[in-house]
Every structure is written in C-alpha cells, then in structure tokens.
Amino acid sequence: MPAINTNGEVDCFKAELSLSDFKTFSDYIYSEFGIKMPEIKRIMLQGRLLKRIRELKMTSYSEYKNYFFSPEGQKNELYNFLSVITTNKTDFFREPVHFDFLSKEVLPQFVAKGGRNIKIWSAACSSGEELYTISIVLNEFIERNPQLSFSLLGTDISSNVLDKAVHGVYGEKSIEGIPLMLKKKYFLKSKDRKKAMVRVTPQLQKNISLKYLNLMDAVYDITEKYDVIFCRNVLIYFDRETQEKVINKLCRHLADGGYLFIGHSESMANMSVPLTNIQPTIFKKI
Numbered sequence: 001m002p003a004i005n006t007n008g009e010v011d012c013f014k015a016e017l018s019l020s021d022f023k024t025f026s027d028y029i030y031s032e033f034g035i036k037m038p039e040i041k042r043i044m045l046q047g048r049l050l051k052r053i054r055e056l057k058m059t060s061y062s063e064y065k066n067y068f069f070s071p072e073g074q075k076n077e078l079y080n081f082l083s084v085i086t087t088n089k090t091d092f093f094r095e096p097v098h099f100d101f102l103s104k105e106v107l108p109q110f111v112a113k114g115g116r117n118i119k120i121w122s123a124a125c126s127s128g129e130e131l132y133t134i135s136i137v138l139n140e141f142i143e144r145n146p147q148l149s150f151s152l153l154g155t156d157i158s159s160n161v162l163d164k165a166v167h168g169v170y171g172e173k174s175i176e177g178i179p180l181m182l183k184k185k186y187f188l189k190s191k192d193r194k195k196a197m198v199r200v201t202p203q204l205q206k207n208i209s210l211k212y213l214n215l216m217d218a219v220y221d222i223t224e225k226y227d228v229i230f231c232r233n234v235l236i237y238f239d240r241e242t243q244e245k246v247i248n249k250l251c252r253h254l255a256d257g258g259y260l261f262i263g264h265s266e267s268m269a270n271m272s273v274p275l276t277n278i279q280p281t282i283f284k285k286i
C-alpha cells in the first residue's frame with residue numbers, strides 16, 4: 001500500500017489505471033456524456049483522476065472506481081468527476097468571426113424586425129469567457145440601440161467551470177487580447193495588485209444565468225426558445241451520431257430564423273438537421 005505523506009497525500013503513487021477500469025470509466029463517460037475516450041487517452045484519464053484520488057486520500061484507482069459507482073459516489077462524486085474529465089479550454093473573443101457576425105448581422109436584423117429582447121444560449125460555456133464576450137458585444141450594441149434588451153443563458157456539465165463563470169474573476173493575461181477601451185469599460189482590476197486578477201463588471205453580469213445541463217440528456221430542461229445558440233468546441237468530443245442528435249435537440253430550442261454557431265473545427269456536413277448554412281460554422285434555422 002503506498003505511504004501517506006504529512007499532508008495526507010498519497011506519496012509516490014505508483015498504481016495504474018488498469019485497462020479494465022479504464023474501459024469501465026470510458027464506457028460510462030461515453031454513454032452518459034457523449035465524450036469519446038479511446039484507449040489512447042488512458043494515461044490522460046489516469047493523470048486527471050489522480051487529483052481526485054489524492055483529495056479523497058484513496059490508495060488505488062479501483063478503490064476510486066468502486067466508490068464512484070456506489071450510490072454514495074454517484075450522489076457525491078459525480079460533479080467532481082465531471083470537473084476533472086472535461087477539457088475546458090476557452091478564451092475571450094475566441095473565434096471572433098462569430099462575434100462580428102452577431103454584432104453586424106444578427107443584432108441589426110433582430111432590431112429591424114422590431115425585436116425587443118434577444119435571448120442567447122451558450123451551451124457548453126465553460127468558465128464564462130464566451131458568455132461575457134457575448135455580453136460585451138450586446139452591451140456595446142445596446143449603447144447605440146437602447147430599445148434592445150437581452151437575456152443570456154450559460155450551461156455546462158462541469159461545476160468547477162460554472163462556479164468560475166458565476167464569479168467572473170480571471171487572470172489579467174486572459175484579457176490581454178481585448179481592446180483597451182473594452183478592458184477599461186468591462187473589467188475591474190483586483191485591489192491586491194500582486195494578484196494580477198480582473199473581475200467582470202456588474203454591468204456585464206446583468207441578465208446572465210448559469211446552470212448545469214448535459215447535452216446528452218434526452219430532453220433539455222429549458223422552456224424558452226433562443227434567438228441565437230453558441231455550441232462551440234464541444235461537439236468535437238462527440239461521435240457523429242451523437243453530434244447529429246445534439247444539434248437536433250438544440251434546434252428544438254432555437255427560434256425560427258434563429259442562428260446556431262459551432263466551433264471552427266466542427267462540421268455538420270451531410271447531417272439531417274433543420275438548418276441552412278450561412279457561412280462556415282454559422283447556421284440559420286429554417
């Protein structure tokens with residue numbers, strides 16, 4: 001049995017995630033969350049789960065597996081598990097074409113049709129950078145078009161990133177690429193200058209709600225229809241069949257004539273979905 005060090009951590013942890021335990025986890029991850037986890041990712045999963053094993057002061061992967069699949073584990077460990085298995089890379093103004101299109105095409109069209117309150121959903125929003133970028137675009141547009149208001153929804157399966165999104169606190173580095181004028185307007189520097197952190201302004205957080213939503217759920221716990229849905233850089237983790245199902249479910253919550261944005265490395269070629277392609281990665285509901 002490995003030794004426990006003075007911090008209560010498992011020291012010199014030599015155990016491996018066995019192929020059969022990996023398979024149990026990867027089958028579960030795929031069936032419940034749609035995330036493909038081929039054998040090549042075994043070492044990656046092993047590394048990610050180690051963090052939880054240490055925190056729980058367990059001594060092996062099989063102990064963690066038995067706990068995770070027990071009724072107690074399913075109740076208490078699921079959110080932590082999701083936080084370690086998901087890849088949450090994101091950025092402010094990531095794939096800027098979509099924000100340009102939102103500001104120059106979608107919002108003017110919406111206002112021209114007499115729209116008053118635009119509803120936008122960032123599905124798989126990660127730690128909130130995508131959501132706050134949308135909020136910046138909307139706030140800037142509303143300065144020139146004060147008749148418009150908005151509501152924004154962000155959803156994800158990782159409670160860690162949802163927490164971060166709720167707080168809206170980021171490293172200063174993460175806003176380096178944002179124009180100075182927007183930085184000054186929408187971000188507050190930490191009072192403790194050693195911290196190099198910024199917080200989004202309360203203005204940017206207005207009209208935003210965040211919640212857990214698994215895109216694999218048969219039915220989404222959403223009652224509204226959205227005018228725009230961002231579902232970017234998450235489809236890539238699903239296989240094609242799952243992608244098609246997810247997009248069709250999203251379309252049920254997209255208003256007629258509404259727009260769907262997907263990530264630049266994602267594709268919907270030859271899928272049977274009620275959308276027309278406007279330009280690469282931008283689709284309109286027909």
Ligand SMILES: C[S@@+](CC[C@H](N)C(=O)[O-])C[C@H]1O[C@@H](n2cnc3c(N)ncnc32)[C@H](O)[C@@H]1O
Nearest residue numbers: 033086089090124126157158214215232233234
């Ligand atoms: C790479 S991030 C993309 C974030 C953001 N949309 C962007 O493009 O910058 C992918 C996010 O998808 C989330 N995710 C993975 N599987 C999911 C699922 N089945 N349902 C909802 N969110 C999921 C992850 O937790 C992660 O935060």
